[in-house]
Amino acid sequence: MIVAASALAPLPRLLYEPIVRAALVEDLGLGGDITSEATVRAGLRATATLRSRVRGVLAGLDVACEAFRLLDPDARIDAAVRDGEALAAGARIAQIVCDARALLGAERTALNLLSHLSGIASTTARYVAATGGRAAICETRKTLPGLRALQKYAVRAGGGANHRLRLDDAILIKDNHVALAGGVTAALDGAFARAGHLVKIEIEVDTLRQLDEVLAHPRGADVILLDNFTTEALAEAVRRTGGRALLEASGGITLETVAAVAATGVDVISIGALTHSVVALDIGLDIAVPAE
Amino acid sequence: MIVAASALAPLPRLLYEPIVRAALVEDLGLGGDITSEATVRAGLRATATLRSRVRGVLAGLDVACEAFRLLDPDARIDAAVRDGEALAAGARIAQIVCDARALLGAERTALNLLSHLSGIASTTARYVAATGGRAAICETRKTLPGLRALQKYAVRAGGGANHRLRLDDAILIKDNHVALAGGVTAALDGAFARAGHLVKIEIEVDTLRQLDEVLAHPRGADVILLDNFTTEALAEAVRRTGGRALLEASGGITLETVAAVAATGVDVISIGALTHSVVALDIGLDIAVPAE
Amino acid sequence: MIVAASALAPLPRLLYEPIVRAALVEDLGLGGDITSEATVRAGLRATATLRSRVRGVLAGLDVACEAFRLLDPDARIDAAVRDGEALAAGARIAQIVCDARALLGAERTALNLLSHLSGIASTTARYVAATGGRAAICETRKTLPGLRALQKYAVRAGGGANHRLRLDDAILIKDNHVALAGGVTAALDGAFARAGHLVKIEIEVDTLRQLDEVLAHPRGADVILLDNFTTEALAEAVRRTGGRALLEASGGITLETVAAVAATGVDVISIGALTHSVVALDIGLDIAVPAE
């Protein structure tokens, strides 16, 4: 395994505040939260508790709470758990003291973000646990438009590592590139000619024969993506490669199969579903009605 | 049932083009698609086919293809299926003739959008089919930040109807509003005082006793949301209401239980998971390598 | 009358701050307030008083004062009046203590917003007073580009109610829709097929005969817009409708005629001029020159 889990660094506010702001504006429209205006007294402060209703891993607490802060700069947030930590069913995540209308107006936006990101972290953590640390778990570029920075962060919160962030930070030669380039060798030659000295090169192979072509290339590749290989073929690929490149397995790998894949000795396992088919973590906001 | 399926109207390009543009920029970064630049000859045109690998319902074809058009204004798209139509496994969705580098550079963005939106439509359609038309199927405000217009559109593509679009277009009094307002009657009074003449009022009730309070209010409510009721309680609510308000059922309703819920006679069934826990539809792009 | 005035809720800062910011940038250009830089000593603090020179109703104080805050985060604002309250001629609205250059640089932007919004509120209040509470007074979608949220808020500040906020939150079938649909019945059928359960349906009629068509429709309409009806025809429409729908009168209604229109028993009166032909309220900023 080549990618260890470092302590999770928080996402810079500059990268998520515009997303939260836009989400609130999307929800407030032109008229704002008319229900809370109609039913809740102006100026009332309320206390609420974010609570997970199921087990999981937290991700996105700062992001979610930005929604409360944007509607009430005086909102007070006391976090009981931090991103990347495990949540028991029923666990208290944070307490929020806030203007009651702001609390209700921001609630949906906050929960949408928190349950989505925690959903990603929780699933990632299950994959990580299943591999027992023998291979790194990565997401892919199959992310939702506008949410990539957040989704990739959530994968890290779940103990995963990040694949390429976008098209410009690494070369990943896929089957279509190989075909259009006229073969593995031509594709690799083009890649080495284009890549700067800080750009890694990865190439996808579909067969062991293609793997051999890559290994036979004078400069090889930094990473080889073994797409839809059986575990037997993966093991054989590990053997043939002999550490000359990192190996990434991908293609239909599930929680049921990931341990066997990791056992083959590949370095990285990438799972598109981590970000393209997210099951939201069930997190709720319990509001305490102030006694008057 | 009160909400019939009308023919699906396309989403105005003005509403989705900025999302697609931002998604492409998110993926291109500062350097662009360096892999395709390195491996594919400039000026090469290629033909590709969007194909569904599983059964489902299409949503977001225009949205997705905007990605190709933004990178190559001369891209030609020939659609074989339209949004809202069923897809067989293996079905050809559209053929795209496009600059090869643009095709590869836009591929991921296009597929991310199309598989997400078609995933929503497909699941919605299963719920709609399960109810046999006895109740409308709605999503909620549990949408992903920045994607609400697209997600709500995809629900319509799947034969569903839309709930509130945002906080300002209808009043929906939830349990916390009732608590903070000091009861059902006070909350409804506040709502009627605030609502303009084109704003509907819905109120959530958790028990039949609360339902009776709503029904006893001199002006009632346009819609009553029955949250987490058993099917027996739903049926009783339908009986007690006697058509004086529309009834919406919500709370943990699944594909397994939705038919039974619809059979109680409620008008609308809302399903948060339609948009908060989307399973992407497996759609791929097959590129034909041009013979030279 | 069905729409009562509830206490005015403040507009969320998220909805107006970008407008104020853009207005300041529009005015500052690339070089800033060169006159104040040239004539006022850096660091000087000044005290100013916002004062109405005529009678009216205040709207937009927070919005306007955001201009001072954006140029001087330490600006201190002490409001003497709140949005929605009446202003006597000469009334002191607020006192502002602020960096002198910031005060002068923001003055025009602040006054442009405040006098425009207070102009709307003041005129609305005159219509509201003229009806004696017998009908709600509404604006229309005849608003100025980019300012709709503010203008609709100002109508509420003047005691009015809001019509539709935009095209997507209610169905309003106008004469052209009826014509293109092929008649009242077809148009209403289309509307019920498209509308979600939280969308109201209003239809415009030009004659009593058309009104009868609407009333004869099995599902009717939530609101009927009586366009350019004489007061006699309005009264007859009220009689024929018998409470089966809300009735809205529109078309050339003025301060002189609005009382008679309200007396017919219609529920809502809409006035395009409230927002399309606004007379700014004469509000000034008196700056006290500090004795040194």
Next chain:
Amino acid sequence: MIVAASALAPLPRLLYEPIVRAALVEDLGLGGDITSEATVRAGLRATATLRSRVRGVLAGLDVACEAFRLLDPDARIDAAVRDGEALAAGARIAQIVCDARALLGAERTALNLLSHLSGIASTTARYVAATGGRAAICETRKTLPGLRALQKYAVRAGGGANHRLRLDDAILIKDNHVALAGGVTAALDGAFARAGHLVKIEIEVDTLRQLDEVLAHPRGADVILLDNFTTEALAEAVRRTGGRALLEASGGITLETVAAVAATGVDVISIGALTHSVVALDIGLDIAVPAE
């Protein structure tokens, strides 16, 4: 008179397209024009005529028609009148052939812009006519947030000239600047020290005595603003100035008094109400229902 009317140059599309786009998005919301979707057949094309219901001067036709083009790139616009030209009551302004849903969806946005800008041009033209060309008519910085470029253009369309566009392109020393600077001489000294060689300097005076101070300054001023002077005082100011500076009259000048003001010999008359209290010109869109 020093400012002659040159042929009106069109506003660059780059300056108005974002405003029209934002106005449409403000109106379409997340769901679009649900009424037209519900009542008008997809793909239907319609023909419509923009028509002025009253006399006036046209301004903003390109701006307004951009709304149709943004919803239907194939919209065909045939203009019968050009910006800056007079409109008779009932005059046909332009014919539009367009997708019917796009026509209805863009109608309100187009009319809001066109009637506002034509309202400005029409009122400006009345002031210009009243002066008989003896003085230039200008607007002020009392414009509506975000609309300044359009409003200033409309003044030009009405035969007016433009005052400062914003704070950075000319120095205009007002009474408060004079007071904070410590007098007319100090203020002018500061202005000359700050102004680049392409920046004009104007100073406001409230009395003839202050005028004398300005005239006594070694470098004078390019323009002197005579605020709230009687016509007698204006005439005296013209006499005393003797052409050494341009003179601008402002303060409560109306259509009734403007001719007398112009007759005093001042060069420029500025009217805040041209842009802060606009009466929309009554322009409508008549849609021809296609015979099928």
Next chain:
Amino acid sequence: MIVAASALAPLPRLLYEPIVRAALVEDLGLGGDITSEATVRAGLRATATLRSRVRGVLAGLDVACEAFRLLDPDARIDAAVRDGEALAAGARIAQIVCDARALLGAERTALNLLSHLSGIASTTARYVAATGGRAAICETRKTLPGLRALQKYAVRAGGGANHRLRLDDAILIKDNHVALAGGVTAALDGAFARAGHLVKIEIEVDTLRQLDEVLAHPRGADVILLDNFTTEALAEAVRRTGGRALLEASGGITLETVAAVAATGVDVISIGALTHSVVALDIGLDIAVPAE
């Protein structure tokens, strides 16, 4: 000389904060400063000193330090020098106490801005010194896209004056305009017809004969730009003009020749290279590693 140096006014934060924010986002991408996350302990605070390694003039300190503030709102900045002041080689500019990761993440953005703007100010100051105050030194519109407000400010910081800020605040008739207008007289006539009363008119001439044409025009011009004149021709132009217009010299003027040009008696000298070919001032950030 007609343009004296007034005390430098700070640029409003509203005008530079979006530029700094965008620069940080451009640098942080989707993943942030992964190096500092990997190597610097979370929560560590560090002290750093901005220091000039060479002689020069400071410009942009607020602008640059905004980068630290945006990543760490608690950053403390103690400035030792102010914009417009001279820097000795090795001079301490400011001390920053800040979260260590934020310090490192913002460092490059801050230095890029500060060294660019101080480079402009430093070069400007050299030109200003070389003229001994006999003529104003101006930049042109040859600025870098998006940075004009900052670059023009830096010229002021260096003791220079500003030329036109953009196309709309002054008329500058160049050779091509003259040619397309059909001559100097026609071009000037057009300019006077278009210019409002606060717009200055400048015209470029390439020969003394063209200068005579301008001087012969009944209304002349406010400023005459003498392009690529020899110093002899400049002196002759000064003589012929006799104070009837300001004179600006431009065209290939360097630090070596500027004194001679200023000695001819022209009022303004404009230097495109001030902003189009900027040599960054060598400024560094020295970080003190905290003893633990």
Next chain:
Amino acid sequence: MIVAASALAPLPRLLYEPIVRAALVEDLGLGGDITSEATVRAGLRATATLRSRVRGVLAGLDVACEAFRLLDPDARIDAAVRDGEALAAGARIAQIVCDARALLGAERTALNLLSHLSGIASTTARYVAATGGRAAICETRKTLPGLRALQKYAVRAGGGANHRLRLDDAILIKDNHVALAGGVTAALDGAFARAGHLVKIEIEVDTLRQLDEVLAHPRGADVILLDNFTTEALAEAVRRTGGRALLEASGGITLETVAAVAATGVDVISIGALTHSVVALDIGLDIAVPAE
């Protein structure tokens, strides 16, 4: 040498169009190009030639010409040279046929972009030529805010290679990181723990002793940055490294010294001045006045 020059791929329009648009709006302000409006007949078409007045390498032609296209969608551009190609002094770059007002209005924006980017490419090409292909020439992150994508592209056009694009696509451990991490080994350990499998790791060393520490690390580094080494020390570093890592030289390398640096055998030479101190290439636009 490890980075060969591949054929230059054009920058996607999506990445530069917003920059050009913003630059035009910055220049047009609220009033547009009033000089051209005043002096050039509406509708006149003109022909112009972009011409380099000096030797150099072209970069940014598409970017620059976008300015003409944005003001006149019918502009016709015929390019005689392509980005990355050499320009002789006086070389014709492109011919433009365009609305004359648009041509003049866009001229400055187009030239500002083209001369800046070609300046970068030209200087880069000189460095590349000086090394005779023995080492790759790279820029750094010392770019101008908002222009990084363009500047990095211009370096490629000049035959250079790109360093990191931003903070998130590679780890570059600098002296301060080493100091704050507590040494080379700790810093490298942290980097390997954080980096995903597609992220390269570079570390800066200031001495040969530090180099030895890096080489002694069990996992080494992908690239080692030798900062401010003498050529002797560089040669020794090459010897000691023996191909185990790529070596990058940086620090005060000039056109005079770069050949000697390249001769030491380092792989990459990075030059901050390529983008932080750009000398604009002298490119002009000659407009042919149409004979009428």
